[in-house]
Every structure is written in C-alpha cells, then in structure tokens.
Amino acid sequence: xxxxxxxxxxxxxxxxxxxxxxxxxxxxxxxxxxxxxxxxxxxxxxxxxxxxxxxxxxxxxxxxxxxxxxxxxxxxxxxxxxxxxxxxxxxxxxxxxxxxxxxxxxxxxxxxxxxxxxxxxxxxxxxxxxxxxxxxxxxxxxxxxxxxxxxxxxxxxxxxxxxxxxxxxxxxxxxxxxxxxxxxxxxxxxxxxxxxxxxxxxxxxxxxxxxxxxxxxxxxxxxxxxxxxxxxxxxxxxxxxxxxxxxxxxxxxxxxxxxxxxxxxxxxxxxxxxxxxxxxxxxxxxxxxxxxxxxxxxxxxxxxxxxxxxxxxxxxxxxxx
Numbered sequence: 001x002x003x004x005x006x007x008x009x010x011x012x013x014x015x016x017x018x019x020x021x022x023x024x025x026x027x028x029x030x031x032x033x034x035x036x037x038x039x040x041x042x043x044x045x046x047x048x049x050x051x052x053x054x055x056x057x058x059x060x061x062x063x064x065x066x067x068x069x070x071x072x073x074x075x076x077x078x079x080x081x082x083x084x085x086x087x088x089x090x091x092x093x094x095x096x097x098x099x100x101x102x103x104x105x106x107x108x109x110x111x112x113x114x115x116x117x118x119x120x121x122x123x124x125x126x127x128x129x130x131x132x133x134x135x136x137x138x139x140x141x142x143x144x145x146x147x148x149x150x151x152x153x154x155x156x157x158x159x160x161x162x163x164x165x166x167x168x169x170x171x172x173x174x175x176x177x178x179x180x181x182x183x184x185x186x187x188x189x190x191x192x193x194x195x196x197x198x199x200x201x202x203x204x205x206x207x208x209x210x211x212x213x214x215x216x217x218x219x220x221x222x223x224x225x226x227x228x229x230x231x232x233x234x235x236x237x238x239x240x241x242x243x244x245x246x247x248x249x250x251x252x253x254x255x256x257x258x259x260x261x262x263x264x265x266x267x268x269x270x271x272x273x274x275x276x277x278x279x280x281x282x283x284x285x286x287x288x289x290x291x292x293x294x295x296x297x298x299x300x301x302x303x304x305x306x307x308x309x310x311x312x313x314x315x316x317x318x319x320x321x
Contacts (some may be wrong), residue, residue: 031085076284083095120148145281214255
C-alpha cells in the first residue's frame with residue numbers, strides 16, 4: 001500500500017520486495033544458480049538428517065549437533081529462497097506485513113541459532129580433545145538435548161522483541177523493500193519515526209549473540225591448539241587437528257559473510273546497492289549448501305553411511321524387479 005501523502009503516517013498492509021536494485025533485467029538469469037544452490041542445500045541437509053536419524057552409531061554428540069545445524073540450515077534457506085525466486089522469476093515481490101514480520105523472525109532466529117550451535121560444536125571439540133576421558137560423561141544425550149533447547153530459547157528470546165520494535169513504528173514513505181527478503185534494519189529504515197532504539201537493539205543483539213559466540217569459539221580453539229601441541233607425537237597432533245578441520249571451515253563460512261554484510265551496510269553509500277544485497281545473501285546460500293559437503297568429505301563415517309543407504313536402496317530396487 002502506497003501512502004497518498006509523504007507526511008501521513010500509515011500502517012503498512014504489504015511490502016514490495018525488489019530483489020537486487022539495478023539488476024532487474026538480469027534477475028531471471030541470476031535466479032538459476034540460486035535455485036541450484038537451494039536444491040543442493042535441501043538435498044544435502046535432508047540426507048544428512050536422514051543418515052544421522054537412522055544410523056544408531058551416529059547418535060553421538062558431534063553428529064547430534066551436526067543434525068541441529070542441518071535443521072537450522074534447512075529452516076534458514078527455506079524461509080528465504082522460495083520467495084526470492086518468486087521475486088526474480090515472476091516479479092511476485094508483494095508480501096503482507098504479517099508475512100514479512102514472520103519471515104524476519106525466522107531468518108534471525110535461524111541465524112542466531114546457527115551461531116549458538118557452532119559454539120556448542122566448539123565446546124564438543126574442546127571436551128573431546130582437552131578432556132577426552134570425561135567426554136561420554138559430560139556430553140550425554142540429555143545434556144546435548146538441553147544445549148539444543150538452550151540455543152533455541154536464546155535465539156527466540158533475543159529476536160522476539162524485534163517484532164514489537166518494528167510494529168511500534170509509523171511509516172509515511174515508501175513500502176518498497178530494496179532487498180530479497182524481510183530484514184530487520186531494512187524494514188526499520190523505511191519508518192518516519194526515530195529508530196534509535198531499533199539501531200541500538202540491533203547492535204546489542206549482534207554483540208550478545210554473534211560477537212560473544214565468536215569470542216567464545218576463538219577462546220575454545222586457543223585452548224584446543226594449546227592441548228594439541230602438547231601431545232607427544234606429530235601423528236596424534238595431526239589426528240586431533242583433523243577432527244577440528246571441518247568445524248573450522250564451517251565457522252569461517254558462517255561468520256565471514258556475516259561480517260562482510262555488516263561492513264557492506266556501513267559503507268553502502270559508496271558501493272552499489274546490488275553488491276550490498278548480494279553480500280547479505282551469502283550467509284543464506286553458502287553455509288546451507290556447503291556445510292553438508294564439508295562434513296561429508298571430512299568425516300569418514302558420513303560418506304560410509306551414505307553408501308550403505310544407497311546400497312540398501314539399490315538392493316531393494318533389484319529385488320523388486
């Protein structure tokens with residue numbers, strides 16, 4: 001709904017998502033690689049969840065945390081990508097105010113939950129390497145479940161106030177969102193009210209969640225490296241480091257796009273808008289697509305179990321014939 005007067009406040013009925021500003025003519029072609037990345041993320045994470053759920057020998061803390069990560073990746077990409085593809089392919093950018101707030105809520109909950117799960121995985125590696133004799137007693141299935149519940153609860157409690165911070169705003173300008181999805185600060189900046197509270201809450205949320213998690217992950221890896229280099233043999237050191245390699249790659253893939261996006265928003269007055277939006281979409285596409293591939297390549301048990309599943313499927317198909 002567009003206002004009749006720029007000075008008249010109104011409650012938005014709908015928003016219009018535009019995708020990447022300045023690339024309208026090429027968005028149909030841009031959607032194709034995004035669609036392929038989304039399909040890859042769906043298949044990879046669904047297969048990972050299926051393998052971990054059906055194989056009893058994978059019901060260990062490391063794999064349980066990995067299944068949580070896969071579930072969050074599925075939620076993050078499914079919340080954003082289908083609507084994005086509709087914008088690119090069918091110019092179906094209209095989204096209701098309620099749907100926009102719901103999408104915003106799930107996107108940010110997923111993002112903070114993923115950060116929390118990565119911290120939990122860092123703690124898992126810390127215990128496995130620095131205190132291996134107590135690993136099975138410290139990280140039991142009930143404890144892992146409680147950690148997962150705590151991560152989800154923290155994410156919800158941090159993000160839910162954002163809905164009310166947006167709902168209290170008055171809008172008197174455009175209802176066009178120059179983005180591919182409903183993002184908290186992008187919506188807030190359309191308001192004609194003072195958004196200082198929104199800005200500060202966004203900063204506090206980033207520090208208390210993403211920033212604190214990143215610091216604690218860094219501390220855990222400092223302790224891990226100290227313990228690794230105290231091991232008596234090079235072989236033992238390499239084996240310990242290999243168990244952390246996939247997790248480090250996933251951490252970098254998650255936090256780097258996030259920090260790049262934050263930096264791009266700070267200097268968006270000197271770089272094109274479509275670059276800012278493209279960077280903001282990196283953490284929607286890259287981690288969900290590459291996480292299953294990284295863990296599938298670096299963790300021997302996962303490809304082994306995948307082959308077993310395909311072998312069973314092929315055997316059943318042969319018997320049915």
